[in-house]
Amino acid sequence: MLHRRLWGAAAFAGAIATCAVPGFAAEQTSRWLTPTMINARAHMFSPDLNFLTFQHMNQMFATRTVAAGDHVWQLPEKPVSLEGDYNLHGKTVSLEDYLEAISTNALVVVKDGAIVYETYRNGSTPDTRFMTFSVAKSYVSTLIGLALHDGLIKSLDDKVTDYLPEMAGSGYDGPTIRDLLRMRSGVDWQEIYKFGSETQLTQVHDNSLVGYKYRWCDYAANQSKPGPNKPGAVFNYATLDTSVLGCVLERVVGMTGAEYMSKKLWQPAGMENDAYWVMDGPENVGREFFGAGLNATARDHARFGLMFLNGGKANGKQVIPADWVQEATVPDEGYEPTAEGEPFGYQYQWWTLPGSDAYSAIGLFHQFIYVDPANNMVIVKASYTPEPEGREDENIGLFNQIADRLSK
Numbered sequence: 001m002l003h004r005r006l007w008g009a010a011a012f013a014g015a016i017a018t019c020a021v022p023g024f025a026a027e028q029t030s031r032w033l034t035p036t037m038i039n040a041r042a043h044m045f046s047p048d049l050n051f052l053t054f055q056h057m058n059q060m061f062a063t064r065t066v067a068a069g070d071h072v073w074q075l076p077e078k079p080v081s082l083e084g085d086y087n088l089h090g091k092t093v094s095l096e097d098y099l100e101a102i103s104t105n106a107l108v109v110v111k112d113g114a115i116v117y118e119t120y121r122n123g124s125t126p127d128t129r130f131m132t133f134s135v136a137k138s139y140v141s142t143l144i145g146l147a148l149h150d151g152l153i154k155s156l157d158d159k160v161t162d163y164l165p166e167m168a169g170s171g172y173d174g175p176t177i178r179d180l181l182r183m184r185s186g187v188d189w190q191e192i193y194k195f196g197s198e199t200q201l202t203q204v205h206d207n208s209l210v211g212y213k214y215r216w217c218d219y220a221a222n223q224s225k226p227g228p229n230k231p232g233a234v235f236n237y238a239t240l241d242t243s244v245l246g247c248v249l250e251r252v253v254g255m256t257g258a259e260y261m262s263k264k265l266w267q268p269a270g271m272e273n274d275a276y277w278v279m280d281g282p283e284n285v286g287r288e289f290f291g292a293g294l295n296a297t298a299r300d301h302a303r304f305g306l307m308f309l310n311g312g313k314a315n316g317k318q319v320i321p322a323d324w325v326q327e328a329t330v331p332d333e334g335y336e337p338t339a340e341g342e343p344f345g346y347q348y349q350w351w352t353l354p355g356s357d358a359y360s361a362i363g364l365f366h367q368f369i370y371v372d373p374a375n376n377m378v379i380v381k382a383s384y385t386p387e388p389e390g391r392e393d394e395n396i397g398l399f400n401q402i403a404d405r406l407s408k
Contacts, residue, residue, distance in 0.1 A: 051384035061278035073270030130382040133363030136294035141349035145324035152252040171224035175231035188227035208280040216243035239291035246290025269314040305378035
């Protein structure tokens with residue numbers, strides 16, 4: 001199961017509503033740290049309203065814009081009907097019933113480079129920028145690849161502390177950038193979603209994203225510790241690892257992650273709409289929540305997936321190095337599944353499907369950018385399930401049935 005892997009899972013409120021944030025400008029403290037705003041962030045996962053909150057995160061969080069450019073990569077549209085019978089848990093259902101059963105806000109299907117199907121539900125539109133949680137990790141990985149290509153990172157085998165010396169003495173004193181990309185940092189971290197408990201994830205979530213008391217990378221530098229396994233040895237999914245990768249990126253590029261993403265990825269690829277990152281603090285001190293905070297339209301997510309499907313090319317232009325696309329998404333020789341009985345593997349912040357060349361960015365509450373080279377297809381799904389995990393098979397099952405229908 002994916003219970004160790006997808007960020008966040010419940011509602012939060014209470015004690016941190018009265019927290020103070022030293023050093024913040026008074027007007028920013030007033031804007032973002034009112035009890036109402038803290039309570040809103042604490043309850044963004046509410047099952048009765050998350051279909052809506054996942055469409056409007058910029059009204060609850062400080063954000064940073066990833067600016068689109070003037071030249072848009074226009075995707076051709078060749079609509080086809082996907083109506084018919086689908087199998088869900090052994091029962092025959094319509095496409096609409098399937099989409100409702102798996103809590104779909106948006107679905108975009110790109111086949112042979114053209115949009116063949118898209119639907120927007122629950123008040124969303126093609127311009128809605130959806131919170132897609134850990135899908136963000138695949139973007140951060142890509143930005144690391146671009147910084148490597150630019151020579152700003154010398155090698156993936158460099159130590160984290162080569163770029164972030166403030167991590168000396170922490171759990172990140174030892175692992176390499178490659179270790180973090182593969183979620184093998186060796187840091188003592190448990191991605192457990194029992195909020196209200198004293199788990200690390202709860203502490204960091206409550207204090208950074210909800211209360212704005214410290215940043216994710218502050219926790220990494222000041223409180224993280226080495227775990228029982230050596231760096232590189234054992235897969236252990238950790239949103240904290242991706243947060244540190246984002247801070248490495250900031251340091252080497254000399255600008256915010258959002259600025260670099262706009263310059264090197266969003267504008268060169270011809271994305272249609274601005275994206276934005278939710279931040280772990282007000283604008284003057286917060287950082288992008290690199291682990292899960294990107295908000296973008298379903299069509300722009302589809303463009304990102306299509307770039308990977310096309311070996312890093314967007315509208316015929318090489319934006320992402322082709323060798324990075326291969327390295328980031330194809331498991332190493334001698335690959336082993338992340339855990340016994342699990343259906344997914346992992347490479348550089350992308351989930352891989354053993355026995356298939358398909359791979360996917362996957363986020364909490366069942367968000368997907370699913371890339372299927374064998375069928376020359378990309379599927380983007382924005383969701384709002386009551387539970388944050390455990391329904392991956394239902395979604396991959398739909399994607400496979402769509403692929404079968406389009407291949408006929």
